[in-house]
Amino acid sequence: MIKTVSTTPYSDQKPGTSGLRKKVPVFQQQNYAENFIQSIFDSLEGFAGQTLVIGGDGRYYNREVIQIAIKMAAANGFGQVLVGRGGILSTPAASNVIRKHKAFGGIILSASHNPGGPTEDFGIKYNIGNGGPAPEKITDAIFARSKAIDSYRIADAADVNLDIEGTQTIEGMTVTVIDPVADYAELMEQLFDFAAIRAMFGGGFRVVFDAMSAVTGPYAKEIIENRLGAPKGSVLNFMPLPDFGGHHPDPNLVHARALYETMMADDAPDFGAASDGDGDRNLIIGRSIFVTPSDSLAMLAANAHLAPGYAKGLSGIARSMPTSGAADRVAEKLGIGMYETPTGWKFFGNLLDADKVTICGEESAGTGSNHVREKDGLWAVLLWLNVLAVRKESVIDIVREHWATYGRNYYSRHDYEEVDSAAANGLMADLRAQLADLPGKSFGGLTVETADDFAYHDPIDKSVSEHQGVRILFAGGSRIVFRLSGTGTSGATLRVYIERYEPDAARHDVETQTALADLIAIADEIAGIKSRTGRDAPSVIT
Ligand code: VG1
Ligand code: CO
Secondary structure, X not given: OEEEEEOOOOOOOOOEOOEEEEEHHHHOOOOHHHHHHHHHHHOOOOOOOOEEEEEEOOOOOHHHHHHHHHHHHHHHOOOEEEEEEEEEOOHHHHHHHHHHOOOOEEEEEOOOOOOOOOOOXXXXXXXXXXXXXXXXXXXXXXXXHHOOOOEEEEEOOXXXXXXXXXXXXXXXEEEEEEOOOHHHHHHHHHHOOHHHHXXXXXXXXXXXXXXXXXXXXXXXXXXXXXXXXXXXXXXXXXXXXXXXXXXXXXXXXXXXXXXXXXXXXXXXXXEEEEEOOOOOEEEEEEOOEEEOHHHHHHHHHHHHHHOHHHOOOOOEEEEEOOOOOHHHHHHHHHOOEEEEEOOOHHHOHHHHHOOOOOEEEEOOOEEEEOOOOOOOHHHHHHHHXXXXXHHOOOHHHHHHHHHHHHOEEEEEEEEEEEEOXXXXXXXXXXXXXXXXXXXXXXXXXXXXXXXEEOOEEOOOOOOEEOOOOEEEEEOOOOEEEEEEOOOOOOOEEEEEEEEEEEOOHHHOOOOHHHHOHHHHHHHHHHHOHHHHHOOOOOOEEO
């Protein structure tokens, strides 16, 4: 039986950088998830009889919302739901399933790298038929609908058994529980030279992958240990837990500290990596060297042709605006297009669909390619491994050679988390008000060349996205970017991105914060970070 349930709208269901993210108790309010899911369906057209993919990162409240989403899909007229066994699908795997099975779209339940648990974070995101996050046109429509919604439709049916693969039926709609790993592992085998990587492991190359008790565990176990033959125990924390073991499943030097220490030790393995809550981010650490995500993007772009899936070369590269310019130098040398987009993977979709770019990346540990329409943590790890297997050099040697060839972009991001929203908004407003006066001004030895509030003009659909971050560019290529996070769930998070280009190989060994010290001071001088936020230091430095 299909029920139409009356409801009252919530005013706060505005999707951010990557879907709607809130604390679990917010999602547990009456009809909160139902309202949002119905708002998604109400914003779409033409899905009757079509396939919807549903899966999540396994965090607390995942299973409950999956049951709701399945029953609502049935009541709204979808013909089929594909759902990962146990309710599990990593974000890139979900993107792949949507594409491979020609689904109409997908609902991904995740709050990514944010902590999980009864009082922590949850999220819902809609992806379109190309497998990528819904563009702003759709997320704006979903938000508008959520503010007016007065009823939702749901099948009055028993819960689906998510733990057994196979097909069940609800109100004429089939629900197929699929192996969450199989399609994804098959895709990776098509892209990379598994035999070469297997041979490298066989030769004693040591890898350690920290799944951070999040969704990539089953994927990494199957691919790195079972298919590529790395010794059992190479994949750490491989059981997805609803609260990620109480940690932040955020693969950075703060939350993946143990991996970092392992990789800096005398007897370190050859290669260390980690992924985040939903499997779309990656952390790459070689023996005694951390590879910044912006550098990793540039290095993967420069070496991608060594992997079978990219042997014909790249059509172009895209990076989010705050990501360092390291990849730009690679694009220039390869003579291919370079695109600068706002933060968030949804802006890469059109460029990938139009084959303007093959590889994309963000400074926030996201790298990916045209194989899916999401960033993909394990993909980046496997591409690194493929490059290492072919070049037979260490990570540190590859990094040093890259810097010697292209110069080094010293780069760091300083996050001020959970600051007072009014203070953060005031800081950004005052920065915007200063923009016209900054060019020509000098701070220490650095002169501002241009300053603006980044606006993106999508070359494919011609849409314009404004207010995407304040950029201050200095003569000589140094840069400071300020923006507010669109993924937080309490207060505001100020992100300050700092970059300096150093062409001279004799100066490639400076500690990053030292190399950027003058710019860090200038950022505070221009924006008044300390006085406005009341913070002496960033909460997280990456
Ligand atoms: C952050 C990152 C951004 C990334 C987004 C989603 O957004 O900066 O680069 O695309 O998270 O990643 P924001 O608005 O907080 O800066 V994930 O792995 O959280 O889905
Ligand atoms: Co993520």
